[in-house]
Amino acid sequence: MSLGFCSFASGSSGNSYLVFTERTALIIDAGIAYRDIEQGLLGVGLNPEDVSGILITHEHSDHIKSLRTLAKKTESPIYSAQGTLDVIIEKYVPSLRQDDIVSISEGELFSIGDIEILPFALSHDAAEPLGYLLIAGGRRIAIMTDTGVVTEGALKALREADIIIIESNHEENMLMFGRYPFTLKRRILSENGHLSNIAAAACLSDVLGERSNPNPPIIKLAHLSKENNTPDLAFLTIRNALFEEGYIEGIHYKLGVLEATEISEIIRV
Numbered sequence: 001m002s003l004g005f006c007s008f009a010s011g012s013s014g015n016s017y018l019v020f021t022e023r024t025a026l027i028i029d030a031g032i033a034y035r036d037i038e039q040g041l042l043g044v045g046l047n048p049e050d051v052s053g054i055l056i057t058h059e060h061s062d063h064i065k066s067l068r069t070l071a072k073k074t075e076s077p078i079y080s081a082q083g084t085l086d087v088i089i090e091k092y093v094p095s096l097r098q099d100d101i102v103s104i105s106e107g108e109l110f111s112i113g114d115i116e117i118l119p120f121a122l123s124h125d126a127a128e129p130l131g132y133l134l135i136a137g138g139r140r141i142a143i144m145t146d147t148g149v150v151t152e153g154a155l156k157a158l159r160e161a162d163i164i165i166i167e168s169n170h171e172e173n174m175l176m177f178g179r180y181p182f183t184l185k186r187r188i189l190s191e192n193g194h195l196s197n198i199a200a201a202a203c204l205s206d207v208l209g210e211r212s213n214p215n216p217p218i219i220k221l222a223h224l225s226k227e228n229n230t231p232d233l234a235f236l237t238i239r240n241a242l243f244e245e246g247y248i249e250g251i252h253y254k255l256g257v258l259e260a261t262e263i264s265e266i267i268r269v
Contacts, residue, residue: 001021001022001114001136001137001139002021002022002137002139002268002269003019003020003021003115003134003135003136003137003139003140003141003162003163003268003269004018004019004020004021004044004266004267004268004269005017005018005019005020005141005163005165005264005266005267005268006018006020006040006044006263006264006265006266006267007165007220007222007258007263007264008032008036008037008039008040008263009032009036009040009259009260009261009262009263009264013031013062013223013225013226013260014029014031014032014062014063014065014260015028015029015031015032015057015062015063015145015222015223016028016029016030016031016032016036016037016040017029017143017165018040018041018044018046019115019134019141019143020044020046021113021114021115021136021137023113023114024052024112024113024114024115024136025041025046025050025051025052026051026052026053026054026055026112026115026117026134027051027053027054027055027070027074027076028054028055028056028057028132028143029055029056029057029063029064030054030056030063030064030065030066030067030070031060031061031062031063031064031065031066032065032066033065033066034066034069034070034073037066037070038073039263040263043263044266048070048073048074049074049075051074051076052076052112052113053076053077053078053079053102053112053113054067054070054071054074054076054077054078054079055079055080055117055132056078056079056080056084056085056088057080057084057122057129057130057131057132057143057145057146058080058084058122058124058126058127058128058129058130058146059084059087059088059091059092059126059127060126060146061092063146064088064092064093067088067092067093068092068093068095068096071093071096071100077099077100077101077102078096078100078101078102079101079102079104079110079112079117080101080103080104080128080130081103081104081105081106081119081127081128081129081130082103082105082128083127083128084126084127084128084129084130085101085103086127087126087127089101104117104119104130105119106119106120106121106130106153107119107120107153114136114137115134115135115136116134116135116136117132117133117134117135118132118133118135118157119131119132119133120132120133120144120151120153120154120156120157121151121153121154122144122146122147122151122154123147123148123149123151123191123192124146124147124148124192124193124194125187125190125192125193126146129146129147131143131144131145131147131153131154131157133157133161139162139269140157140160140161140162140163141161141162141163141165141269142154142157142158142161142163142164142165143165144157144158144164144165144166144167145165145166145167145222145223146167146194146223147167147194147195148189148190148191148192148193148194148195149191149199150195150199150203150206155203155206155207158203158207159207159210159211159212159213160211160212160213161213161217162213162215162217162218162269163217163218163219163220163267163269164204164207164217164218164219164220165220165222165258166195166200166203166204166219166220166221166222167194167195167200167221167222167223168195168196168197168200168221168222168223168224168229168234168238168257169188169194169195169196169223169224169225169228169229170188170194170196170197170224170225170228170229171196171197171228171229171233171234171237172189172196172197172198174227174228174229174233175188175189175196175225175228178227178228179227180227180228188228194223194225197229197233197234197237197238198237198241200221200234200238201237201238201241201242202241204219204238204242204253205241205242205245205247208242208245208247208252208253209245216251216252216253216254217253217254218253218254218256218267218269219253219254219255219256220255220256220257220258220264220267221234221235221238221255221256221257221258222258224257224258224260226260231257231259234257235255235256235257238255239255
């Protein structure tokens with residue numbers, strides 16, 4: 001059994017990912033237009049009705065933009081923490097029924113089809129944000145975006161993953177000297193904000209140092225700010241920081257960046 005991953009494109013800062021096996025397809029977040037998600041599904045040979053579940057990390061608009069339409073078109077249940085579901089129903093999608101949602105908790109393993117999912121807590125200014133470790137056939141994909149610090153649960157999930165999707169949101173100097181208002185800069189830099197390139201590199205150094213999985217992980221940098229980062233800068237900063245710690249790209253890990261403007265390649269492990 002293989003486990004696959006694909007990032008859907010939107011041309012915006014929204015997020016939506018696909019994790020799939022031969023039997024099960026899961027969407028993680030719905031922060032882009034439904035037509036872009038549908039196009040992404042068709043591009044990998046799937047139809048909306050093939051989706052078995054929708055996992056939501058948190059309730060910010062760049063993660064739930066098309067949730068209402070996606071849930072209707074796929075007829076799939078929505079999985080998230082209860083705090084997140086409460087805010088979504090109260091503020092964004094009041095038409096959701098109890099039958100449409102499934103409440104999950106950090107650290108509690110559950111299954112959808114032949115994929116096991118372990119949610120882990122994140123540190124973000126949202127009601128109850130989660131990251132996800134997805135497991136099938138002994139292979140693991142860890143997805144961690146939108147967090148100001150790396151929680152112990154996140155670090156544990158990332159250490160043994162075959163594919164690591166990690167936030168590399170901003171370069172600190174670009175942010176500090178950029179045009180964002182001070183309150184927004186302070187939010188992004190806070191423990192409930194976003195990971196910088198350097199913070200992502202430090203996390204990955206810890207992951208590689210404590211890893212027992214002998215296979216080099218495939219690392220994809222995600223959730224890059226259009227205003228305060230570039231794909232080349234994120235890639236080079238992290239590659240160089242890891243090189244200083246003795247980790248060589250192409251030998252100890254494989255590094256890439258998820259572009260917002262195009263559907264990513266399908267990665268299978």
